[in-house]
Amino acid sequence: MMFGPAAIPMLWFIAKMLWGEYHKRPPLWVSYAPDALPEVSFLPNVCGIHRPETFQNCEDIRVFGDYAVVSCDPYRRQSNLLTGYKPGTPSGSVYVWNWVEDSEPVRLDVGGATDFRPQGVRVWPLGEPGQKIDTVDYSVFVDTVRLFIANNSKNGSVEVLDYTFSTGASEHVASLRHKDGTIDPAHVLPVSSSEVFLTNTLGYPGGVLGRLELLSATPLATIGYLNFTDMTNITAKNVGAVTTPTGIDYANGKMYVASALYGVHAYELYVPPATLTAEEIAANSSLGRMRFLPGEKFHRMPYLPTTLSYSRELGGLVTTAMTGYVAEAKALFGKPQAPSWAGLLVESDNLVVADSVTAALKTDERKWQTLFYDADGASFSGLSSLVVENGKRFGVGRYQDGVMICNSNGIEEVELPPAPPAAKTKKAVEIDGMFLTKDEL
Incomplete structure (x- = not known):
């Protein structure tokens, strides 16, 4: 009897619940790496690691x-x-x-x-x-x-x-x-x-x-x-x-x-x-x-968030994240290098961030602009906290010695990558130095 017509509403309810759950979690299995923009990567002429003999296995920086x-x-x-x-x-x-x-x-x-x-x-x-x-x-x-x-x-x-x-x-x-x-x-x-x-x-x-x-x-x-x-x-x-709350901050009358x-x-x-x-x-x-x-309100992430910090300079919320469960497990088992990613939350109902890392998200969820990315942790491993102040990025990592300081906030020089073909016409707009795209309605 349980597999008869009466089970159809129950199966529909379960399928709907699972589909809704899928659209809330980070799409790790279809996530994309950000485009290779040097301004958001670790380069010796942009970023440097300071005081590694003192700052070891660090959790947070302000x-x-x-x-x-x-x-x-x-x-x-x-x-x-x-x-x-x-x-x-x-x-x-x-x-x-x-x-x-x-x-x-x-x-x-x-x-x-x-x-x-x-x-x-x-x-x-x-x-x-x-x-x-x-x-x-x-x-x-x-x-x-x-x-x-x-x-x-x-x-x-x-x-x-x-x-x-x-x-x-x-x-x-x-x-x-x-x-x-x-x-x-x-x-x-x-x-x-x-x-x-x-x-x-x-x-x-x-x-x-x-x-x-x-x-x-x-x-x-x-x-x-x-x-x-x-x-x-x-x-x-x-x-x-909250399930596994890994960061907290305040901005514009809201607590995140x-x-x-x-x-x-x-x-x-x-x-x-x-x-x-x-x-x-x-x-x-x-x-x-x-x-x-x-x-x-809820903002879906492309990766697993680890910390939050509000940047007064950028006027937005900065978060760091692990790029997948496998990377997290390897780091816990002592792998010396882990991927690093950090992004800026751009809160606007009409803007879509032109960043390939958000390609796995639905269109109205693409609110994350990459500020830093190191795919294999070769330059900076396991970024656990990033703050953007004084025109610079400051970062620390649990599996990395030293404080990273980058002579760029990761936003002002980022160029818009080529837009994919779309039915709607898109145009580039600039808001506070951030290059984003806006759908014409």
């Missing part, structure tokens, strides 16, 4: 003026593939480095943590009191900043430090732990000097649960929120579930979360006004904390 904050951890290379943990693995480090003067990087003291596994890092300028993420001005250099560091140790935490560039002095402010927020921190997004969102990835890619989640597409990982206004009383909540299985999710994010009085906060508790609203 640039603030003449300084870069870099998190590095040997855990990725030395941990056990099955358990995600190897006793005796040295703790990781976070450095502040004046990349303009190329002075000796300063290794930060994180309050005596014996098991320190830094992944995502963020810089928060300590300027006007009570400022929120939608009002902070990163173009103005502030001597003292607050650093938020995702500590992916067995006792996961968000480490908070205040650092003064002129003196090199750092002060450990807090170790944020809470059963409802810090499950397995991977990346952080501060939205004020005392509020931070974080991704909890269940140990992916080194943990068993994280890999099971990735294979099963079950959203077990979470987005946490922590508030430590008085520095001692930590409040927290779980604000959402990268899922290694699907792509980039965009969420509305309510930021309370900084002018609220204590009485107003007490009268309406929802105004005294961040409010995480349901997602409204």
Whole structure:
């Protein structure tokens, strides 16, 4: 009976579900390599690797003026593939480095943590009191900043430090732990000097649960929120579930979360006004904390996203990605070289990015402009984070020593590749230096 006419609606429902799932995941089996544009590749006259003796197995990099904050951890290379943990693995480090003067990087003291596994890092300028993420001005250099560091140790935490560039002095402010927020921190997004969102990835890619989640597409990982206004009383909540969230950032009123299985999710994010009085906060508790609203948009990726960073210079979201499951597996098993790719998200309903890497996506999904590509990791292996500031690209890799600095942002010199024959007439348009194509409707 189960194979009779009554089964047809059920089979149709299953087929529709699988087809919809196919059109959400990266099309890895039909992905294309970007066209060979030298401006987005590693060339000795464009890119260079700096301080390889210090920056080894690095997870994240953020640039603030003449300084870069870099998190590095040997855990990725030395941990056990099955358990995600190897006793005796040295703790990781976070450095502040004046990349303009190329002075000796300063290794930060994180309050005596014996098991320190830094992944995502963020810089928060300590300027006007009570400022929120939608009002902070990163173009103005502030001597003292607050650093938020995702500590992916067995006792996961968000480490908070205040650092003064002129003196090199750092002060450990807090170790944020809470059963409802810090499950397995991977990346952080501060939205004020005392509020931070974080991704909890269940140990992916080194943990068993994280890999099971990735294979099963079950959203077990979470987005946490922590508030430590008085520095001692930590409040927290779980604000959402995302499958393997590997990156998080904020731009233009939205919070973006990268899922290694699907792509980039965009969420509305309510930021309370900084002018609220204590009485107003007490009268309406929802105004005294961040409010995480349901997602409204999804951006499909050509590859597996690993981090997110908002480029103020390009006015868009930059993401790095692994180019396939096989490459990821080889890297986890210790292959010294892994492919690298980074792209810029161009959000517009009428624009199609002229980039061959997006050819496997549907027309309305082609929003990714390649910023960097190394097909076999021969020049730079396993790019794990890329930021674009000051007309340059700054990158680090889990399987690569040193910080890569490219004397180009990867956009201004990219030429439009020949357009394939199409029924509709296409014309080239230039928006903020990015050469894209637009269908005439």
